[in-house]
Amino acid sequence: MKKLINSPENVVLESISGLGAAFPDLIKVHFNPNYIVRVDAPVQGKVGIVSGGGSGHEPMHGGFVGKGMLDAACPGAVFTSPTPDQMHEATKAVNGGKGVLHIVKNYTGDVMNFEMAADLARGEGVDVEAVVIDDDVAVKDSLYTAGRRGVGTTVLAEKIVGAAAEQGCTLKEAAALCHKVNAHGRSMGMALTSCVVPHVGKPTFDLPEDEMEIGIGIHGEPGRQRLKLKSADEITEMLLNPILEDLPYQNGDNVLLFVNSMGGTPSIELFIVYRKAHEILTKKGIKVSRSFVGPEITSLEMAGASITLLKLDDQLTKLWDAPVHTPALRWGV
Amino acid sequence: MTTITADQIIAWIERYSIRIAEQKEFLTKLDSDIGDADHGANMNRGFQAVLAKKAELQGKDIGALLKIVAMTLISTVGGAAGALYGTFFLQASNVTAGKTELTPEEFVLVLEKGLAGIVLRGKAAIGDKTMVDALHPAVKACRRAIAANESLDQALAEAVAAAEAGLQSTIPLMARRGRASYLGERSVNHQDPGATSTFFLFECAAETLTGKQ
Ligand SMILES: Nc1ncnc2c1ncn2[C@@H]1O[C@H](COP(=O)(O)OP(=O)(O)OP(=O)(O)O)[C@@H](O)[C@H]1O
Ligand SMILES: [Mg+2]
Numbered sequence: 001m002k003k004l005i006n007s008p009e010n011v012v013l014e015s016i017s018g019l020g021a022a023f024p025d026l027i028k029v030h031f032n033p034n035y036i037v038r039v040d041a042p043v044q045g046k047v048g049i050v051s052g053g054g055s056g057h058e059p060m061h062g063g064f065v066g067k068g069m070l071d072a073a074c075p076g077a078v079f080t081s082p083t084p085d086q087m088h089e090a091t092k093a094v095n096g097g098k099g100v101l102h103i104v105k106n107y108t109g110d111v112m113n114f115e116m117a118a119d120l121a122r123g124e125g126v127d128v129e130a131v132v133i134d135d136d137v138a139v140k141d142s143l144y145t146a147g148r149r150g151v152g153t154t155v156l157a158e159k160i161v162g163a164a165a166e167q168g169c170t171l172k173e174a175a176a177l178c179h180k181v182n183a184h185g186r187s188m189g190m191a192l193t194s195c196v197v198p199h200v201g202k203p204t205f206d207l208p209e210d211e212m213e214i215g216i217g218i219h220g221e222p223g224r225q226r227l228k229l230k231s232a233d234e235i236t237e238m239l240l241n242p243i244l245e246d247l248p249y250q251n252g253d254n255v256l257l258f259v260n261s262m263g264g265t266p267s268i269e270l271f272i273v274y275r276k277a278h279e280i281l282t283k284k285g286i287k288v289s290r291s292f293v294g295p296e297i298t299s300l301e302m303a304g305a306s307i308t309l310l311k312l313d314d315q316l317t318k319l320w321d322a323p324v325h326t327p328a329l330r331w332g333v
Numbered sequence: 334m335t336t337i338t339a340d341q342i343i344a345w346i347e348r349y350s351i352r353i354a355e356q357k358e359f360l361t362k363l364d365s366d367i368g369d370a371d372h373g374a375n376m377n378r379g380f381q382a383v384l385a386k387k388a389e390l391q392g393k394d395i396g397a398l399l400k401i402v403a404m405t406l407i408s409t410v411g412g413a414a415g416a417l418y419g420t421f422f423l424q425a426s427n428v429t430a431g432k433t434e435l436t437p438e439e440f441v442l443v444l445e446k447g448l449a450g451i452v453l454r455g456k457a458a459i460g461d462k463t464m465v466d467a468l469h470p471a472v473k474a475c476r477r478a479i480a481a482n483e484s485l486d487q488a489l490a491e492a493v494a495a496a497e498a499g500l501q502s503t504i505p506l507m508a509r510r511g512r513a514s515y516l517g518e519r520s521v522n523h524q525d526p527g528a529t530s531t532f533f534l535f536e537c538a539a540e541t542l543t544g545k546q
Contacts, residue, residue, distance in 0.1 A: 033408065054411075076411050077378075080371050083415060085408040108511045112416035112454055116407065145514040200361075200370055219369050221515050 001201045008198040012055045012075055019062055023327045026066045033083070035090035036062045037072045047165040047174045048072070048094030051103040051158055052087060053110050054079040056197070057218055060155055060297045063328030069162035070326070071100075078197050078300070079219045081109035087117030091126055099127030099171035103157055103178060105150025106134035129171055131178035133157055135185045135308070137246045138215030138223050149217050152260055152308030153185030155296050156320075159329065163322035177319075181310065186243045189306030190223070190235060191216040191262060195299050214238055218262075218299045232269065236276035239307045244284070249309055251285035256310040256320065261295035264303035270294070273305055290320055296328070335485045336434040337542050339395050346402055347387065349537040350380035356533060363526040367513040372414060372526040379410035379418070396430035413511050414527055417451050417464065424450035437485045440542070444472045455510060462508040462520065464527035471496035471535050489539040496535040500528045 005011050016036060020029030029036050035052070042048065051061045052074030061073035071094035076082035091100045100121070104114045111132060118128040133150035134141070141148050161178045169177070191213045194203035204220035207213060212235070215223025230238070249255060259274045261267070274293050281288050289312060297306075310316070323332030353360070353376045361373030383405045390398040399422050407419035424446040429435065435443065448468050457463040459470075474495035478488035503525035508514045513525070 077371075079369055080375060080411040081413075081415075083408050083411050084419075108455070109412040109414075109416065112413060113411065115454070116416055116419070139515055140517070145509055145517075146511055149515070197370070199374060204365075204370065217515065221369070221512065222519065 001196050001198070003196070003198060005198060008201070011198045012077060015055070015058070016062060016075060019327060026325065026327060027062075030089070030093070033074075033086040033089050035072050035074045035086050035093070036065050037090065037093050038066050038070070041071055041094045042096040043071070043094075044096045045098060045168070046096045047098045047169060047171050048091070048096060048100035049103065049158070049162050049165050049174070050074070050087060050090050050094060050100055051154070052076065052082045052090070052114075053105050053107070054081055054219070056195075056300045057297050059295075059328035061158070064155065064158050064326050066324070066326030067333070068159075068166045068322060068324035068326070069329065070158055078199065081107060081113045084113050084116035084120060087114055088120045091117060091121040091128060092124070095126050099129065101161065101165070101171060101174045101178065102128060102130040103154065103161065104130055104132045105154050106132045106147055107149065108146050110150075127171055129175040131157075131175055131182065133182050135182060135187045136217065137186050137188050137242045138217070149221070151189065151218055152187035152258055152297055152306050153182060153310065156185055156256065156258065156292075156308065156310050157181040159324060160316055160319040163319040163324065166322070181316065184247070184311040184316070185308060186246050187306055187308040188239045188243055189216050189218070189260075189262065189304060190214045190239060191220070191299075191302050191304035192229070193264060193303040194220055195263065195302035197300070212304075216262075216299075216302075216304060218297060220299060220302065232272045233276045236273045236307070237280065239305075240277050240280055243307060243309050247309075247311065249286055249311060254287050254289045254312045254317070255281065256290040256292060256312055257281065257288045258292040258296075258308040258310070260297055260306045260308065262302040262304035262306065263295055263298035264301045265305050267294070270305060273307070277307055290317065335543075336436055337440055337485075338434050339393065339398060341542050342395050342398065343387070343390050344541040345538055346383060346390070348541050349534055350384040352533045352537055353377050353380045353530065356530075360526050360530055363524055363529055367508060367516055367520045367523045368526060369512055371412060372530065375410050375412045375414050376418075376530055379406045379415060382409040394430070395432045395435060396426045396428075399426035399429060402426075413455070414530070417455055417527070420450040420454045421447035437479045437488060440485070441472075441476050441479050441488075444475055448472045457510040460506060461510045462503045462506040462513060462525050462528075463510050464525070464531040466503045466506070466525065467496045467499040467528040467531040467535075470499040471531075486543040489535070489543055493532075493535045493539045496532045500524065500532045503528045
């Protein structure tokens with residue numbers, strides 16, 4: 001293992017300390033239990049938005065704390081869900097009297113630990129709603145599995161619901177909006193290489209030089225199939241087609257096209273993927289009216305990319321465009 | 334009649350913490366086959382934190398000490414196992430509040446409440462390839478033996494055997510809960526990590542809660 005770290009045990013702690021030191025005007029980092037809150041929390045009269053999950057997906061979620069997005073983020077150990085005390089304390093810290101929404105990615109550990117935190121907070125009189133994001137089309141959705149994983153749409157939901165909360169929506173409205181974003185968003189990812197979890201020290205899976213994994217999860221969970229490496233254009237098609245069929249996205253739709261790096265894939269390659277995806281969508285009469293390209297929900301140093309489509313209407317477009325000011329995302333301010 | 338003392342419960346927890354530390358690599362190996370290679374690390378982080386609180390556990394009633402165990406696990410383990418084992422011990426502490434010893438009958442109730450809590454939280458049924466596959470038959474075996482007036486030693490021995498059979502039964506199953514379910518068919522022919530750590534819990538109970546320490 002070759003990493004720019006001091007020791008595997010201190011990776012999360014030292015990283016969030018650095019985040020806090022870099023953006024003291026935007027966020028505060030609380031230790032033990034660990035959570036990151038916006039500097040002016042709790043904002044009175046505003047619904048609080050809390051998310052969280054295992055670390056290793058930076059900038060999600062800590063980088064998205066700030067005005068117009070999250071009120072708090074709870075980082076777990078690398079690729080392990082956070083513990084209920086983190087979400088419980090974070091929920092109390094951001095409760096401005098209008099209740100708190102938990103945005104939870106659909107992983108068993110995340111869902112259960114957030115549920116326990118919500119139970120604790122409700123027991124103390126805080127109104128809590130939770131919405132689970134499950135947008136990964138690589139996973140078959142069935143009653144008999146843990147269901148689809150939460151991936152790229154999570155970032156879009158945090159931005160859009162965060163904007164609505166900033167504009168004064170109620171907790172019920174925030175939850176309904178979050179469900180709407182989840183219902184209109186679909187994603188699929190792929191990996192060129194594995195990643196190394198610091199406390200494990202070796203690659204999560206073996207992927208030969210000339211192979212790729214299509215449908216990879218953000219923790220290196222295996223995907224739909226392992227294939228010989230193909231060109232960027234072919235890969236883009238393999239990711240986009242299942243997404244398009246799933247909702248389905250149709251001629252005349254407006255979409256936000258989000259091309260994400262898994263961490264190791266550089267911008268220069270992301271835009272090659274973006275170019276092809278844009279071309280396919282345009283051919284199908286689907287209008288790309290908003291774009292988002294970069295490493296936003298990563299998997300440590302894994303090389304690879306994911307594509308997320310979100311079907312837009314006026315409400316979602318306006319909220320996407322609304323001002324946001326966080327360490328990792330900033331516009332309109 | 335045999336009873337279980339608070340000191341024995343502490344011995345059980347301590348023995349289990351040591352067992353988890355010893356089996357950490359093995360549990361993580363099982364989880365790397367069908368999960369995300371963290372079950373051993375998660376459980377060990379939690380039970381080392383419990384072990385560090387041993388002095389605090391001593392002299393407490395059983396409900397109070399199990400509550401400390403539960404809260405420690407809840408705040409240190411994370412993942413599915415943290416919520417589930419945390420819930421198990423939290424439910425266990427609720428039915429033992431104020432008690433300094435437990436009759437076999439009361440001990441079975443502890444197990445039953447713990448199981449019910451895990452099922453309520455995780456919604457797994459038998460055959461889903463989770464810890465419930467080991468826990469459920471073990472609790473049932475214990476209940477049956479105690480109801481038939483068998484000794485606590487006998488009841489725990491039967492629980493261990495049932496947990497082991499349940500653990501073995503997870504191997505051919507396809508996972509339907511938790512991370513392993515993402516693998517679909519690829520989860521077949523692997524032993525479930527959570528069922529394995531649950532089997533150890535019963536093994537340690539049999540080693541510490543009867544006369545034959
Ligand atoms: N819904 C469930 N009900 C009961 N047991 C479950 C459930 N989901 C998972 N498990 C058990 O948890 C074990 C995995 O625990 P582990 O500590 O590895 O958490 P994890 O699933 O990796 O959590 P995370 O996804 O947050 O990393 C499985 O082997 C299984 O026995
Ligand atoms: Mg695991």
